[in-house]
Amino acid sequence: xxxxxxxxxxxxxxxxxxxxxxxxxxxxxxxxxxxxxxxxxxxxxxxxxxxxxxxxxxxxxxxxxxxxxxxxxxxxxxxxxxxxxxxxxxxxxxxxxxxxxxxxxxxxxxxxxxxxxxxxxxxxxxxxxxxxxxxxxxxxxxxxxxxxxxxxxxxxxxxxxxxxxxxxxxxxxxxxxxxxxxxxxxxxxxxxxxxxxxxxxxxxxxxxxxxxxxxxxxxxxxxxxxxxxxxxxxxxxxxxxxxxxxxxxxxxxxxxxxxxxxxxxxxxxxxxxxxxxxxxxxxxxxxxxxxxxxxxxxxxxxxxxxxxxxxxxxxxxxxxxxxxxxxxxxxxxxxxxxxxxxxxxxxxxxxxxxxxxxxxxxxxxxxxxxxxxxxxxxxxxxxxxxxxxxxxxxxxxxxxxxxxxxxxxxxxxxxxxxxxxxxxxxxxxxxxxxxxxxxxxxxxxxxxxxxxxxxxxxxxxxxxxxxxxxxxxxxxxxxxxxxxxxxxxxxxxxxxxxxxxxxxxxxxxxxxxxxxxxxxxxxxxxxxxxxxxxxxxxx
Amino acid sequence: xxxxxxxxxxxxxxxxxxxxxxxxxxxxxxxxxxxxxxxxxxxxxxxxxxxxxxxxxxxxxxxxxxxxxxxxxxxxxxxxxxxxxxxxxxxxxxxxxxxxxxxxxxxxxxxxxxxxxxxxxxxxxxxxxxxxxxxxxxxxxxxxxxxxxxxxxxxxxxxxxxxxxxxxxxxxxxxxxxxxxxxxxxxxxxxxxxxxxxxxxxxxxxxxxxxxxxxxxxxxxxxxxxxxxxxxxxxxxxxxxxxxxxxxxxxxxxxxxxxxxxxxxxxxxxxxxxxxxxxxxxxxxxxxxxxxxxxxxxxxxxxxxxxxxxxxxxxxxxxxxxxxxxxxxxxxxxxxxxxxxxxxx
Numbered sequence: 001x002x003x004x005x006x007x008x009x010x011x012x013x014x015x016x017x018x019x020x021x022x023x024x025x026x027x028x029x030x031x032x033x034x035x036x037x038x039x040x041x042x043x044x045x046x047x048x049x050x051x052x053x054x055x056x057x058x059x060x061x062x063x064x065x066x067x068x069x070x071x072x073x074x075x076x077x078x079x080x081x082x083x084x085x086x087x088x089x090x091x092x093x094x095x096x097x098x099x100x101x102x103x104x105x106x107x108x109x110x111x112x113x114x115x116x117x118x119x120x121x122x123x124x125x126x127x128x129x130x131x132x133x134x135x136x137x138x139x140x141x142x143x144x145x146x147x148x149x150x151x152x153x154x155x156x157x158x159x160x161x162x163x164x165x166x167x168x169x170x171x172x173x174x175x176x177x178x179x180x181x182x183x184x185x186x187x188x189x190x191x192x193x194x195x196x197x198x199x200x201x202x203x204x205x206x207x208x209x210x211x212x213x214x215x216x217x218x219x220x221x222x223x224x225x226x227x228x229x230x231x232x233x234x235x236x237x238x239x240x241x242x243x244x245x246x247x248x249x250x251x252x253x254x255x256x257x258x259x260x261x262x263x264x265x266x267x268x269x270x271x272x273x274x275x276x277x278x279x280x281x282x283x284x285x286x287x288x289x290x291x292x293x294x295x296x297x298x299x300x301x302x303x304x305x306x307x308x309x310x311x312x313x314x315x316x317x318x319x320x321x322x323x324x325x326x327x328x329x330x331x332x333x334x335x336x337x338x339x340x341x342x343x344x345x346x347x348x349x350x351x352x353x354x355x356x357x358x359x360x361x362x363x364x365x366x367x368x369x370x371x372x373x374x375x376x377x378x379x380x381x382x383x384x385x386x387x388x389x390x391x392x393x394x395x396x397x398x399x400x401x402x403x404x405x406x407x408x409x410x411x412x413x414x415x416x417x418x419x420x421x422x423x424x425x426x427x428x429x430x431x432x433x434x435x436x437x438x439x440x441x442x443x444x445x446x447x448x449x450x451x452x453x454x455x456x457x458x459x460x461x462x463x464x465x466x467x468x469x470x471x472x473x474x475x476x477x478x479x480x481x482x483x484x485x486x487x488x489x490x491x492x493x494x495x496x497x498x499x500x501x502x503x504x505x506x507x508x509x510x511x512x513x514x515x516x517x518x519x520x521x522x523x524x525x526x527x528x529x530x531x532x533x534x535x536x537x538x539x
Numbered sequence: 540x541x542x543x544x545x546x547x548x549x550x551x552x553x554x555x556x557x558x559x560x561x562x563x564x565x566x567x568x569x570x571x572x573x574x575x576x577x578x579x580x581x582x583x584x585x586x587x588x589x590x591x592x593x594x595x596x597x598x599x600x601x602x603x604x605x606x607x608x609x610x611x612x613x614x615x616x617x618x619x620x621x622x623x624x625x626x627x628x629x630x631x632x633x634x635x636x637x638x639x640x641x642x643x644x645x646x647x648x649x650x651x652x653x654x655x656x657x658x659x660x661x662x663x664x665x666x667x668x669x670x671x672x673x674x675x676x677x678x679x680x681x682x683x684x685x686x687x688x689x690x691x692x693x694x695x696x697x698x699x700x701x702x703x704x705x706x707x708x709x710x711x712x713x714x715x716x717x718x719x720x721x722x723x724x725x726x727x728x729x730x731x732x733x734x735x736x737x738x739x740x741x742x743x744x745x746x747x748x749x750x751x752x753x754x755x756x757x758x759x760x761x762x763x764x765x766x767x768x769x770x771x772x773x774x775x776x777x778x779x780x781x782x783x784x785x786x787x788x789x790x791x792x793x794x795x796x797x798x799x800x801x802x803x804x805x806x807x808x809x810x811x812x813x814x815x816x817x818x819x820x821x822x823x824x825x826x827x828x829x830x831x832x833x834x835x836x837x838x839x840x841x842x843x844x845x846x847x848x849x850x851x852x853x854x855x856x857x858x859x860x861x862x863x864x865x866x867x868x869x870x871x872x873x874x875x876x877x878x879x880x881x882x883x884x
Contacts, residue, residue, distance in 0.1 A: 254829045261713075
């Protein structure tokens with residue numbers, strides 16, 4: 001008995017060894033045509049409209065679906081970034097805006113086909129846009145910012161023409177149609193999977209795609225990886241050509257050190273979310289291409305709740321703004337990788353321009369901070385908490401320690417609170433945190449949009465809970481201001497108010513550090529802050 | 540009435556299973572309440588699109604059933620469980636049952652391999668140390684065990700990756716169970732090393748094993764210590780006992796004395812500890828899973844916990860509790876095999 005099992009074991013071992021020798025390299029020839037992108041996050045739905053969808057899902061949908069229009073790209077300090085002011089056709093061959101700005105007419109490409117081969121028609125466009133403004137999905141709140149609120153606004157003129165009507169000439173209507181949500185879905189396929197409870201097929205589209213995009217989904221394992229393969233018929237990038245990579249693998253690798261190893265060893269081609277320290281050492285080694293773009297549509301703040309004492313006192317907020325060790329924080333948190341939003345000089349005390357976010361005229365000046373505290377009637381200081389979420393601990397933790405140390409010098413005792421992400425969002429939403437750090441991002445970064453969304457109302461994104469009717473009125477008015485000079489003037493006034501009221505302190509715009517194999521080209525910083533797989537190619 | 544050995548074991552197992560049901564129910568209710576007591580509203584967390592407002596939050600709350608009162612939610616939850624439905628994860632967008640079913644084999648495969656490596660290393664080490672107490676070998680084993688326990692698994696994991704993958708390129712990239720370019724075998728057991736063998740794909744099997752080695756070793760290093768220490772202690776007791784003295788005095792071979800008599804008697808506590816180690820490993824290997832991007836249940840539960848995603852956490856705890864019950868059963872049965880006296884009631 002023992003003898004038999006021994007013989008069996010040896011023969012299995014021997015066979016295995018033989019097979020191993022025989023079956024060596026058989027893959028690898030398609031490696032150059034494959035893009036392996038690793039990320040700490042993951043794709044959780046194939047339809048970015050589903051509440052709770054991740055940024056990786058947004059990026060994936062840019063490749064699996066087309067929109068009517070797309071953003072162009074421009075160079076900013078030698079790096080490619082998306083260009084909000086250039087809107088090109090994607091499924092639309094061309095578009096016209098009527099002179100009064102109330103009608104936009106799109107003519108669709110005649111050669112555009114869905115991945116199942118059926119042509120893209122104006123009916124599909126209407127169904128998709130109707131879905132975006134009617135179904136209980138994320139697109140609704142986004143399109144609202146471009147005055148797109150009702151299905152009546154989308155009218156089919158003929159099979160290749162669709163007309164969008166606006167109640168007011170809204171600058172953001174067209175850019176909104178280039179964002180993630182208003183993707184064009186194959187309505188015939190989607191309708192087949194709609195049910196009475198779910199007329200917009202949200203459940204089905206979460207797990208399946210029915211688009212005309214540059215890539216089709218080959219396999220989708222939520223939380224692990226997605227593999228997409230090229231749609232050979234797609235030609236919306238460069239004319240007559242599909243996207244470059246035949247296959248793209250989007251793989252979740254939670255450990256940042258492992259991601260750094262993978263890209264350094266050449267096993268991964270592209271990664272965005274490395275730790276700042278790793279990026280620095282990889283850049284110093286010089287073997288890989290590192291493209292660092294300040295996230296010019298994002299801002300990191302130190303926020304104070306303007307409704308909670310003592311932060312309801314403007315002088316307390318000014319004192320804090322004069323007591324933060326900006327340079328040290330910038331170095332400790334980001335290793336200096338980003339665009340600082342502090343330390344400006346305003347020669348005549350007026351904003352340099354009307355663009356938000358802007359560099360504020362604030363710097364570390366403890367004597368001034370003490371004066372402000374005295375003016376606030378708190379010369380002895382006070383106690384408060386400073387919160388940040390676990391997900392941002394890598395940058396926020398060193399920063400919080402510096403805030404605590406520096407404020408301690410002017411008598412403000414700070415307790416550092418590290419909160420789980422869900423708890424932090426809840427407390428921010430309920431406006432319970434007095435003093436914390438958080439970030440924001442705007443897909444359509446225009447001055448009025450920032451002020452309307454992040455400085456007015458009682459919603460979560462108004463971190464400082466500022467409630468200033470003047471500021472709200474100027475921002476609201478600027479939204480529909482067609483005159484460029486007047487818009488600029490409104491922006492200057494808002495920026496001046498920001499520095500005067502100091503509702504919260506803008507710290508910096510962190511860099512998006514894209515680290516890639518030297519052979520990867522064409523990387524562009526996109527509005528959704530992820531890679532658009534259609535942009536990249538290999539030399 | 541005389542029952543046979545096997546029958547008695549089965550009866551015992553059945554009784555154990557029945558008596559664990561109330562405990563499982565308690566775990567169920569307790570986790571449910573605990574998740575709801577924790578601060579942090581999942582709806583707010585998941586409504587984090589750049590424009591998500593109150594309406595989206597309400598929408599998600601309704602979708603997750605959080606708009607109802609807690610007792611109502613509990614009743615719905617229990618009836619769902621009765622129908623085999625563990626709810627849906629917001630994080631992955633999948634039913635929790637499906638997620639767990641896909642991820643559990645990954646965790647089990649890793650844990651089994653790690654436990655096997657640990658046992659293969661720990662039992663001989665413990666026996667060696669017990670045979671020569673106070674010698675260099677004994678101290679060497681003690682040092683090795685101390686080191687294994689001191690170094691947290693993610694540190695040893697990262698070190699192993701650094702040396703074997705980054706420096707020497709011997710190991711494959713530490714990204715999950717299988718190289719991304721290898722196609723998967725048809726799923727039968729969920730254990731890749733078995734599925735590849737069943738499919739007759741030895742290249743794939745080797746690829747899967749290579750992926751498995753580093754994470755399994757870094758987990759094993761951590762649990763070798765308790766296993767080796769307990770083996771040593773119980774070997775010392777059994778080597779000093781009367782029956783070993785008798786066996787030695789009648790001139791039995793060294794091998795027979797140590798392996799057949801001493802070790803067989805010493806193995807009971809090792810089995811107990813191995814059972815406990817196994818259950819803790821399953822839940823506690825989250826760090827290893829994170830470092831090696833292993834798509835297991837522990838990292839899944841941790842991600843869910845951080846984002847207050849109730850359903851996966853509850854599902855995970857229920858799964859772990861059930862596994863614990865099962866492992867205890869298996870340990871019981873192993874007892875019976877190792878020591879026939881145990882099964883006679």
